[in-house]
Amino acid sequence: MRNKPLSFSVDIKLNKKNNIGDFDYSIVFTVIFLSLFGLAMVYSASGSSSLLIRQALYLFLGCSFMFLAAMSNFRKMEPIYLNGVWIGFFFLILVLILPNSGTTNRWINLGFITFQPSELMRFLLPISAAAYLSRNPQIRFTDWIVVLMTTLLAFVLVFLQPDFGTSAIVLLSGIIPIILSGIPWRIILFSFLAGIGTLPFLWMTLLDYQKERIFTFLSPEADVLGTGWNIAQSKIAIGSGQLFGKGYMEGSQSQLDFIPESHTDFIFAVIVEEFGFFGALALFLLYAYLIFRLLYVAKMSKSKFAKLVSGTLSIILAAYIALNISMVVGIFPVVGMPLPFISQGGTALVVNMITIGIILSLRRTT
């Protein structure tokens, strides 16, 4: 281990021992409130207390990691941040090698716990990228190339599982640090156009069910009992919630299982059905507050690393929220994305909590 601190952590106030509990409590409370609300909604949507207990355990685990990360000694975390991406790659390759049960290959079963390596990757990749890009005072062009190559490799590995939604998020989470760290605009524009040019080839690599999802999105009402069923039922649930909702555990669409995946990807439909338009509005405001509170760290921090990490992670968080909600209300294809802090799913919850913890620690120390 090197003794000399990396460039990105030189300006971190490691000596301030008295500020261990000095977090942005508004972020902490918002996140914990959202997660507890999520627990209640998971129970309403699934009606399963065992699922509720499991999610509660994950929440406890997530909270612990969040506080641990928030209170961590940043200097000692340097090698983990820089090399975390290799852990991600290890599991991504492992999940592809291990025998799978269904048509997709997304989960690793550790016996007592199952988790999604892609969820881990979309969190480790931007941190490692930010660390790599800010390890020296000056960014070299090759740094961007290295990060881009790493990102594309991670993207391909997730895409092969196949997981369309998360692979897009992984791609985004690797590219955003490159963009934020100052790559020239003309290169961004050129890459964007080139990216559009490769879309047809990407389309050809999509699996049938992925293509079907996109078709379904384009006309959900065409086949109400077939593939458009999900979106149609989700819209019925949302619409029937009207202004004030039907009340907690009173949504007929969710309680009678008309909403598919109601405790995971489509949990927002359950929320609107049971709490109405105003309930959804409150949730929107809460999310907006959280994202701008996190962005504020990127604005105020003096550390380049902190700016890159909190900037990237808050964009990713916003992407999750916007894509999930727009998918559930029927203006975006069903890509299989959970609603952060609320959807049932242990890996995502824990990863999101750790993300918040890291941003909290960056805010505290920079």
Next chain:
Amino acid sequence: MNFFSKDSFKTGEEYSRAIIFLSPFIFLFFISFFQLLNLSVIQGDKYQTIAESNRIYQKAINPVRGFIYDRKGTLLAENIVQRDLYVTPAYVEDTKETIIKLSNLLELPYELLEKEYSNSLKDGKKYYSFPLIKALNEEQIAKIKVNLNSLSGIEVKATLKRYVLHDEIFAHILGYVGDISSEDIKKNKNLSDLQNIQIGKVGIEKEYDFILRGKSGIQTQERDVKGRLVRVLDTQGAENGDDIFLSIDQALQDHLYKLFKNRRGALVALEPKTGLIRALISSPSYNPNVLNSIVNSAEVESLFSNEDSPIFNRAISGQYPPASTLKPFVGLAAVEKKVISWDKKIKDDGEYFVEGDPRPFRGWKEDGHGQVDMKKAIVESSDVYFYNIAYDLTLSGIKPMLESFGFGQKTGLNEFESSGLLPDKKWKLGYKGDFWFKGDTINLGIGQGYILATPLQLALAYSALANKGPIYKPQLIQPNDELNFQPIKIADIKLSDFNNWTKMENALVEVIAARNGTANKIFDNDSVTIAGKTGTAQIKSILPGKEYDAIRENPALRDHALFVGYGPVIDPELVVAVIIENGESGSEVAAPIVKSAINFYVRGFDAK
């Protein structure tokens, strides 16, 4: 400047870039917000309605259809539990494989099941089940139960189905039930509210459907996405249908049906004093159970396409020439109009000529009956005698008398009966486009030509002879209190001299009792006294030079045999009209059935 050269990048630009790349998602967020506003506020009511219809299922509770009994309480029609095989498409894993399995298991042709499945599937409601195979037998139920685990989406459901006990014997009285068709709804809008209920299609089942059917209940259920019952929100119980007691005598009907031995024909037996119908047969018949629960559509199709039309109710809808059974009424008309007296004799040499027509009207007996008076003319059924009096009576002298006995009019039994045909000048001009000739009147005098009557009409006309005047409305429903039953009088014929009734009755008694009577073959001392008249209805007019023997080569052109009679003469209890299609001889095939009916009814057993 090199494409890959670095720009000047100020610290703090990370934040502004973050805002820029956040903006697409904020934009998406806003669109989502407006979509949310659109769905839950602007279109909220619409989606509320859809959500309700997703959740609420109105399940009809079918009432139990009323039973049908005979006048003594013998059960004729009940309901039985039928077990049908239902399929719920949503739960069928592999349609083709499931149908193959069922076809092998139940030994039914694959094509049949496949066709039935795809026909029923068109509705598109994949979570609602439909019957694939109806009326499973015990063996099939056992086989399915054993294999139920390997057949997903398959279940056996029990429903109540109409079941007729005596197979085809009461078919035309009872009729049958069936599903409500779109045509039924056209005729009766109220039916559209009923679901999955069977209604009467014909016969008593239809006429008294409003009594038998009862009232459906409705259970409002909350169901989940898979159509499973979550909870019952409201229940309005069904009101079961009421039972009906028919005036029919099961034992009599059963006894008489056997005498038909699959011959085509009909019988109506009723009480002259009340109009209560005790037996009603149309042969050949059918088993209403085939139609009550249509299991085999090929069987149903063959019933309707059968040349002998077993579905057709000959007893009330079949129209036949009454032939010589009409003579008593023509005779009474002649006596009343003073065209002839009871004792006046006319010479019958087997032929009758109308002036200006070289073609003779022939009697059934080639050499004639010699000198005949009214009584002899009835007993021996002299055609020439009746040609003479019909000629003198003219159409206007015959028609009113026949009309008063109910010919040419519906009796008012039910909607299914025919009115028969009592021809006149206007009718002939309208339907035949020709004038009424004297020859037409002469043919009418012996019940031939255009005149047609149903067996029910004949029975009622003879009930007037038995009652010496009154005719009571026929009915199939047993009155609650038969002793104090007030039948509805639909006609009361007054003759100028009451003795005319007795004289005609004496003649009708001698048709059987006298040696020269046309039905003397059925006479036996053991039997109750019966008055009656034979009839032989020509269905093909015999052209000059062509003999009947040549015509009868074709069985379908042979004469119809008729006999109408009542007894005991002293206090008539039953009047019976029998027609046997192509039976040729009224005395040989029809009269024995009448005699058997009256004896069986009056004494409880048949005469030898």
